[in-house]
């Protein structure tokens with residue numbers, strides 16, 4: 153019978169084998185008291201199973217605040233793999249979330265819990281379509297056959313009017329940008345309404361496409377209610393746009409699933425809020441299992457932070473996240489999406505991003521790193537592109553800067 157496998161880093165003040173059984177019980181057929189109806193036959197059929205439990209170490213203090221201290225003052229860290237029969241939930245992502253990442257985080261015997269791996273049966277790939285465009289579709293629509301998509305976020309994120317936003321887009325396309333996105337803070341506020349923004353920006357983008365023979369991709373942030381997102385998608389499509397963007401933690405799994413069913417354009421997935429799911433190492437999610445769920449639901453581009461970013465994440469974690477996005481969701485259904493490196497990015501990170509990932513199937517977006525260029529927005533785009541060119545050719549930035557005044561100037565302000 154097909155099963156779902158989830159692996160956790162677990163900490164408990166209890167006997168770890170007992171804690172594992174409590175978690176397995178709570179997340180399947182058991183509860184806090186024995187029930188006559190939970191027969192051995194039912195438990196064998198529907199109970200979650202402890203597949204593996206490996207003790208990693210001990211500590212005197214619990215990682216998470218907990219109302220009951222372990223009598224011994226001893227806490228055990230372990231790697232725990234649980235499995236569930238698919239028959240309990242069927243291939244349903246929202247119920248999967250409640251199963252693998254539901255009440256177990258709250259159990260009293262748990263003083264730390266982090267989901268580190270997830271293996272799903274092929275039924276999920278039959279029930280969910282995955283990304284419709286991924287790397288190849290994104291390259292086709294943006295006209296970037298090789299190398300990274302050189303991208304940006306409109307900055308200031310909020311505060312620009314529709315006309316001012318279109319002016320910035322004009323500067324970006326004049327500079328030769330491949331990819332532009334709204335910030336996650338900019339969706340449909342009265343100060344810069346979505347519909348007007350799309351119409352004004354697309355006028356600029358269509359004119360640029362006529363001139364360039366390829367159309368820069370613009371990810372319009374349509375985050376909102378289901379009917380709003382569908383209607384906004386249709387407007388972007390009607391205006392000739394080639395991408396829409398949504399904030400995953402805001403719209404939820406149902407939001408993305410429904411948007412994907414409706415969409416005819418790539419979906420750029422922003423992970424704003426990822427910090428509350430991941431920043432405490434003893435709680436929440438690793439990125440690898442988390443992003444799998446969103447790829448199944450249909451994300452084409454997934455934010456992975458960036459090297460030497462403005463946030464708190466370490467570089468090895470960023471690279472692991474990007475590799476996870478390019479790795480197959482499962483052998484029978486690769487569902488490859490495109491990693492988006494973003495957050496405090498400049499051309500200084502190009503070389504390490506390229507060699508670290510071992511691939512240029514990525515979008516690299518620099519907001520401040522482009523808009524802050526002292527020579528202006530077009531010079532900002534040029535310097536970022538020249539840095540990437542140097543990275544791909546294995547040329548040092550200082551050397552490449554001799555042929556590129558924009559890059560030379562950028563090296564004075566990038567940090």
Ligand SMILES: O=C(O)[C@H](O)COP(=O)(O)O
Nearest residue numbers: 494495496497518519520
């Ligand atoms: O949404 C994003 O990706 C960030 O706003 C990145 O902006 P920055 O390049 O200015 O850090």
Ligand SMILES: [Mg+2]
Nearest residue numbers: 305335336337
């Ligand atoms: Mg942002």
